[in-house]
Amino acid sequence: MSEDNKLILERKKKLQALSELTPVYPNDFKRDSYTKELITKYGKETKENLEKQDVSFSIAGRLLTIRKMGNSTFANLHDDSGKLQLFLSKNGTGKDQYKLLDQTDLGDIVGVVGKIFKTKTGELTLNVSEYRILSKSLRPLPEKYHGLSDIEIKYRQRYLDLMISEESKNVFKNRIKIISLIRDFFEQNKYLEVETPMMHPIAGGAAAKPFVTHHNSLDMDLYLRIAPELYLKRLIIGGFEKVFEINRSFRNEGLSVKHNPEFTMIEFYAAFEDYHYLMNFIEDLFKSLFNSLAINKSLTYQEYDIDTTKQFERLNFHDSIIKYCDSINSDNLYDYSFLESYCKDNDVEISVKNSVFKTQLDIFEKKVEGELIHPTFITEYPTAVSPLSRRVDNNPDIVERFELFIAGREIANGFSELNDPADQSERFHEQLATEEEKMKLDKDFITAMEYGMPPTAGAGIGIDRLVMLLTNSASIRDVLFFPLMKPKA
Numbered sequence: 001m002s003e004d005n006k007l008i009l010e011r012k013k014k015l016q017a018l019s020e021l022t023p024v025y026p027n028d029f030k031r032d033s034y035t036k037e038l039i040t041k042y043g044k045e046t047k048e049n050l051e052k053q054d055v056s057f058s059i060a061g062r063l064l065t066i067r068k069m070g071n072s073t074f075a076n077l078h079d080d081s082g083k084l085q086l087f088l089s090k091n092g093t094g095k096d097q098y099k100l101l102d103q104t105d106l107g108d109i110v111g112v113v114g115k116i117f118k119t120k121t122g123e124l125t126l127n128v129s130e131y132r133i134l135s136k137s138l139r140p141l142p143e144k145y146h147g148l149s150d151i152e153i154k155y156r157q158r159y160l161d162l163m164i165s166e167e168s169k170n171v172f173k174n175r176i177k178i179i180s181l182i183r184d185f186f187e188q189n190k191y192l193e194v195e196t197p198m199m200h201p202i203a204g205g206a207a208a209k210p211f212v213t214h215h216n217s218l219d220m221d222l223y224l225r226i227a228p229e230l231y232l233k234r235l236i237i238g239g240f241e242k243v244f245e246i247n248r249s250f251r252n253e254g255l256s257v258k259h260n261p262e263f264t265m266i267e268f269y270a271a272f273e274d275y276h277y278l279m280n281f282i283e284d285l286f287k288s289l290f291n292s293l294a295i296n297k298s299l300t301y302q303e304y305d306i307d308t309t310k311q312f313e314r315l316n317f318h319d320s321i322i323k324y325c326d327s328i329n330s331d332n333l334y335d336y337s338f339l340e341s342y343c344k345d346n347d348v349e350i351s352v353k354n355s356v357f358k359t360q361l362d363i364f365e366k367k368v369e370g371e372l373i374h375p376t377f378i379t380e381y382p383t384a385v386s387p388l389s390r391r392v393d394n395n396p397d398i399v400e401r402f403e404l405f406i407a408g409r410e411i412a413n414g415f416s417e418l419n420d421p422a423d424q425s426e427r428f429h430e431q432l433a434t435e436e437e438k439m440k441l442d443k444d445f446i447t448a449m450e451y452g453m454p455p456t457a458g459a460g461i462g463i464d465r466l467v468m469l470l471t472n473s474a475s476i477r478d479v480l481f482f483p484l485m486k487p488k489a
Contacts, residue, residue: 007140014103015136021100022132029111029132033057036081038116039124047118059084059126060111060134062163064141066104073101077110077126085125086112097131107137107163155477156485168478174293175467175479179246181292182266182463185285191242191268196231198224198248202442205229207387207431208251211261224250227460228267229388230445233417236269237453244268246463257475258409258465261484269417269458275400278414278459279377282404283312286375293470301407301472304373312375312404320378321360324368339363357382357397372405387427389415404461411466414459421449 018024038057042050061079072089090098092114104110113130142153142160154161154168161168183193201220203210205227213222228247235243246266253261270277290299290308299306321328325342332338339359343350348366352358360382372378381401383391389399401415418424425446432441467479477483 004140008138011105011136011138011140014105015138018100018103018133018136021103024133025135026132029058029060029134031058031060031111033059034081035059035061035077035079035084038084038126039082042116043124050117053116056113056115056129057126058111058113061109063104063106063108063110064164066106068101077112085119085123086114086128087119087125088128088131092127092129093131100131100133104133105137105140107139107141108133109135109137155483158481171471171473171479172481174471178289178293178467178470179463181289182285183246185288186244186268189242189281191244191270192240194232194235194240194243194245196228196245196247200225204442204445209253211250211252226251229458229460230442232267232269232458233453233456234445234448236271236456237448237451241271241454242269255484258468260464260476260480263476264463265460266463267458267460269456271454271456273457274416274455275379275402275414275457278457279312279314279402282412282414282459282461283375286312289470295470299469301469302474304407306374306407310374312377314377314379317364317378317381318360320368321364324371325363328363333360355384357384361385369405369410370408373407375404375406377402377404386415387431388418388424390418391423406469409465410462411469412459412461414457417453417456417458419449419453419455421446424449
């Protein structure tokens with residue numbers, strides 16, 4: 001029998017012994033306070049003033065440390081707000097309740113009642129007068145309470161990670177706060193939050209491989225949402241002029257430190273605006289987040305120290321390649337033979353042969369993105385790699401598009417929307433002809449555009465990557481409660 005199984009057996013025996021003393025798994029304990037509330041209210045009080053207090057408090061949570069010393073015991077109780085030291089004694093709880101400690105293990109959920117005092121060392125402590133075990137932990141906790149050393153367990157058993165690591169717990173609390181702040185910012189700017197379908201009859205809105213499912217009653221395949229773009233644009237056509245959706249999207253592609261097949265993004269559209277408006281709006285949003293999160297002068301992300309006070313840089317796509325790629329200049333930037341040779345010499349894989357613009361994009365992704373540490377908008381992408389963007393009026397090969405990069409990673413993507421239905425239809429057909437997976441043309445979207453789509457600007461921001469950035473998290477798995485993992489063999 002393994003050591004873990006032995007410990008589980010011992011705990012089950014304690015549960016049986018406990019059942020002979022008191023009801024197990026009771027649901028009648030009522031707490032009236034949280035640990036943080038008590039620390040905030042009484043943490044600065046003197047020992048003398050606390051001794052004058054004659055108020056009892058009920059708190060509940062998980063025991064993560066126990067130090068038994070004969071007729072007295074110290075323990076730490078953790079709840080959602082923080083932790084508080086407990087002091088238990090035979091005199092304080094009575095002999096019968098104190099005996100329950102014999103059946104107590106690390107990880108047990110308990111409810112306690114008592115008065116606040118300070119120890120000789122000045123630590124705020126609850127002097128327990130009532131002690132109850134509310135739920136038995138039948139499995140032993142990991143040995144190191146500061147966090148899980150096994151990263152695989154951390155992701156597979158997130159509940160353990162959250163149970164014992166305040167750092168991880170704070171990351172997710174910050175994630176929740178960031179999303180709330182984003183939602184507030186959009187609502188303050190008169191955007192309406194909407195919901196669009198997660199199952200699509202036609203995969204569209206982005207160039208990505210979809211997940212496929214089947215609707216039995218209708219006997220038809222459906223695709224999990226790649227992006228909400230085409231539905232949000234339908235709302236713009238319908239007369240909702242400023243909309244946003246904090247959405248879950250799905251792409252049947254690989255996993256990495258910055259990719260998960262299921263991810264969260266915010267996508268938003270504003271009628272009668274252009275991509276310049278979007279860049280200003282996004283910069284204002286980020287500055288608002290920095291301020292709300294008390295990131296006053298600089299943001300530390302891994303090895304980077306990012307100045308948050310500067311205006312975000314704006315750099316043309318082609319100029320960025322020239323700036324960061326030695327030997328590429330304005331004379332050879334459009335020479336495919338030269339670009340092909342450059343890629344061969346610089347370990348850049350060419351995605352599409354004999355395509356100047358797509359080869360430029362391959363070079364950009366390999367050689368330029370990693371250099372964009374300070375917040376930088378890369379603007380004016382080639383039309384060939386931007387099938388939904390509006391062309392620049394005086395140059396049909398370029399579109400009014402940007403991507404925002406911070407710490408070498410794309411955080412946002414936006415553009416002035418294409419609203420010419422004939423041009424949109426043509427580019428859809430061009431895109432479908434080059435994709436490995438031949439998807440159907442979304443004829444209804446073209447029909448909607450033929451009713452008239454106003455000049456519109458739209459963008460998407462990756463929430464997971466943004467949270468990674470703002471919480472200094474190295475991997476996307478660190479900011480997802482339950483990242484996708486391959487089942488154990």
